[in-house]
Each structure stands twice: as structure tokens, then as C-alpha cells.
Amino acid sequence: MSYLDLDLDLTEEDKELRKAAHRFAKEVMRPIAKQLDEMTPEQVIAKGSPFWDFMRKGYELGYHTVLIPEPYGGMDLTPKQQAIIYEELAWGSVGLTVAIGVAAFPAFGASLVAEQDLIEKIIEPFCACRDASIVGCWGITEPDHGSDTLLPFYPSFSDPAIKAQCRARLDGDAYIINGQKSAWVSCGTVATHCALFCQMDPSMGHAGGAIFAMPLDLPGVSKGAPLNKHGQRDLNQGEIFFDNVRVPKEYLIAGPEAYEALLEITLSATTSLMGVFSAGVARAAFEEALAYAKTRVQGGKTLIEYPTIQEKLFHMFSKVETTRRISRAAYIYNQNTSTPAEEYSLVAKVFGTNAAYEVAHEAIQIFGGNGLTKEYLIEKLYRDARAMLIEDGSNDTLAIAAGHKLIKTYPRLDG
Numbered sequence: 001m002s003y004l005d006l007d008l009d010l011t012e013e014d015k016e017l018r019k020a021a022h023r024f025a026k027e028v029m030r031p032i033a034k035q036l037d038e039m040t041p042e043q044v045i046a047k048g049s050p051f052w053d054f055m056r057k058g059y060e061l062g063y064h065t066v067l068i069p070e071p072y073g074g075m076d077l078t079p080k081q082q083a084i085i086y087e088e089l090a091w092g093s094v095g096l097t098v099a100i101g102v103a104a105f106p107a108f109g110a111s112l113v114a115e116q117d118l119i120e121k122i123i124e125p126f127c128a129c130r131d132a133s134i135v136g137c138w139g140i141t142e143p144d145h146g147s148d149t150l151l152p153f154y155p156s157f158s159d160p161a162i163k164a165q166c167r168a169r170l171d172g173d174a175y176i177i178n179g180q181k182s183a184w185v186s187c188g189t190v191a192t193h194c195a196l197f198c199q200m201d202p203s204m205g206h207a208g209g210a211i212f213a214m215p216l217d218l219p220g221v222s223k224g225a226p227l228n229k230h231g232q233r234d235l236n237q238g239e240i241f242f243d244n245v246r247v248p249k250e251y252l253i254a255g256p257e258a259y260e261a262l263l264e265i266t267l268s269a270t271t272s273l274m275g276v277f278s279a280g281v282a283r284a285a286f287e288e289a290l291a292y293a294k295t296r297v298q299g300g301k302t303l304i305e306y307p308t309i310q311e312k313l314f315h316m317f318s319k320v321e322t323t324r325r326i327s328r329a330a331y332i333y334n335q336n337t338s339t340p341a342e343e344y345s346l347v348a349k350v351f352g353t354n355a356a357y358e359v360a361h362e363a364i365q366i367f368g369g370n371g372l373t374k375e376y377l378i379e380k381l382y383r384d385a386r387a388m389l390i391e392d393g394s395n396d397t398l399a400i401a402a403g404h405k406l407i408k409t410y411p412r413l414d415g
């Protein structure tokens, strides 16, 4: 039995999907991610870059539609199968997994309401795309608004004193959008479409938001330079600017009346998926350390023969397994309910990304000096894992929000 089969309910189909995703992660993603990691942000997205080879190959296999239901042309996967595939892809490279995952964001957001216009204009063309010529992004954070944009139902979220930097207002048969999104928008400078989360009713603070699934070739849209950063260098990121952009009404997913609830549903999916990705990254780091400890001879013995190394590896393994269990459970649960238990997704995100970071950190310790060199994958895994503590919400603020919710809602069996 392999440890990955601890889940006795895995079907033959689940195992086949996992095998195929693992092959893609190993043969395509890892080599490409290594090349991209050493490039400048401009080289990463240049025409002919290996980034586009990855995207095209991923789209050919349908991995851009993992999250999209089958009636619209998606892969027709159960939530468990989605998690299985994403763990393998993140084992290959979390940066590239985020790239192909966020590419689906406008279509994924549109599928939550499934209006006919959105199905025809956004979801179906994206699912049918096989050459990565349609790439989505998620524009929610702003230069002056990071953590506070990701805390629905936290008191500050409906504070009217908070003035967002990207706003929409109705003008006849269209919305006019002005402002900008932060330099952190994943796939921001290469995206053709955006799931734009912006403010519509300032009297409600962030809660007065609106969600659009919109094309980015409209007059008035411009992009910043690709961001140069420490980890996940294979993931393009950059600002998007909106200067009196006229967006036809049919691209609206939801207005202020539904914004906060839809954002919570969205975050319940994205944060638990960050936990799923963490299982892939943590497992990759654990496997690197295990393999290295078996071959490195120090003081006349292989490292693996030393009890302290065995103990370290056990604790790393525990974190990998625990991360997979809680993340998969939180994701599956929240995909099966219309009133998400966001606190479990936040456990997955906060516990999982911390675990991935700690496992990568311990792995470097096992590698010794070699762990700091570019010769070994572990150095990149460590930088990638570091970014995850902030990605999709800083762990500190997410924990504050989850704690606030728990205090109010935690039920006791004894009443």
C-alpha cells in the first residue's frame, strides 16, 4: 500500500486521474517551472516562453476546466477528484498550478450564477479553448486594500469609511469602472479576462461590492509591468488599471445585495484549495528530504540512519498527511453546501500553508548547505511555500477572521 491510498474510498477513476496528473506534473511542470524560476518576469511571459508551453499542454488536457461543471464543457469531476488533481499539479509547481487555476476564475465565478449571457460569452468559450488564448485572472486586492478585501462578515468589511480604489457605477445599459487592482493579481499581465471584485455601493464599505466576469480588451483597460518576486516566480503577477471602462450589463455576476455571501462562497473554495495545494508542496519537500537523507553519507553513515533525522521525517510526514485530510475534507464539504463552513476552509489554508512552509524549512535543514543552493529543488520549494503564507490572504488576518466567526457560531453538542 502506498501512503496516498490511506483513503479507502478512492475509485479506480480517481486513481487514474491522479496518475495522469502526476505524470503531467513530473514530465511537464517540474522542468518548465525550473526554467521559469531562473528567468526575469518579462522573459517568463514572452512569446515562445516555456510558460506558454505549459499553459497550452495543460489546456489540451483540460486542466484549465477542473473547476467547471460538465454541462458547460468542464472536466466533470467530483470535488474529491478536483482536489486529487490539484494536489498532484501543486507537487509539480504551485506557481503554475495557481496560473492555470486562476485562469478559470471568470468562468468559475460565472458558473455560480449561470446566467445565459455569461454561459455563452464567458464559460463556454473558455472551456472550449485548447490553445491558452483565453486566460482569466482574479482582481480583488488593491494597492491600499489587501487583507481587508478578504474578510467578509468581519466588522470592518461593512465600514463605510473604507473607500476602495476600484469602483463601478451604473450608466444606462453598462457599468463604468475606474481605478486599479494590485500588483499581486495572478496572471494579471497576461489575462484576457478578469473576475473583477470591486466596490459598487461605497455606503456599505467593502460589502457593497460587485463581481464582473469581463473581457480585458475593452477600451480603458491597461496593465502594469510583471512583478519580480521571491517565490512562485513561474507565476505571472501584475496590476490592472481601469480608466472609464464601459462594461455591458451582461458581464455582471452579482451586485451589492449578494456580494458578501458570494465572496464567502468563493473564499471557502479558494482557501481550502490553497490547503490542497499545500499538501502537494509539503509532499514534494518531504520526498526530496527523504530521498536525500537516504543517499547523503555523513560521519560514516547515511543521514537516514540517524534517529533525529528519522524523527524529523516523521513529523514532516505527519504534516503532509494532516494537511491533505483537512484540506480535502473542507473543500468537499464546502462544495456540497450552499452555506459554507468557511472556518474549515481557513483551517485548511492556515494550517496547510504553515505546514508546507515548515516541511520545506525542515527539508532544507536535512539538506544542510546543499539545501541553500540552486542545484536542488528544495530551495525553490521553500521560496514557493513562503509565498503561500500571504497568497489568498495573510494567515494572520485569516486566523483573526476565523476566530471572530468561531466565537459567535461554534456549536457545542451539549447545547
Ligand SMILES: Cc1cc2nc3c(=O)[nH]c(=O)nc-3n(C[C@H](O)[C@H](O)[C@H](O)COP(=O)(O)OP(=O)(O)OC[C@H]3O[C@@H](n4cnc5c(N)ncnc54)[C@H](O)[C@@H]3O)c2cc1C
Residues within 6 Å of the ligand: 102, 137, 138, 139, 140, 141, 142, 145, 146, 147, 148, 150, 181, 182, 184, 185, 186, 187, 232, 387, 388, 390, 391, 392, 393, 394, 395, 396, 397, 400
Ligand atoms: C503569490 C500570491 C498570489 C496572489 N494572487 C492574487 C490574485 O490572484 N488576485 C489578487 O487580487 N490578489 C492576489 N494576491 C494578493 C494577496 O491576496 C494579498 O497579498 C494578501 O491578501 C495580503 O494583502 P497585502 O499584501 O496587501 O498585505 P496587508 O493587508 O498590507 O497586510 C500586511 C500585514 O499586516 C497584517 N494585517 C493586515 N490587516 C490586519 C488587521 N486588521 N489586524 C492585524 N493584522 C493585520 C497582515 O496579516 C500582514 O501580516 C496574491 C498574493 C500572493 C503573495
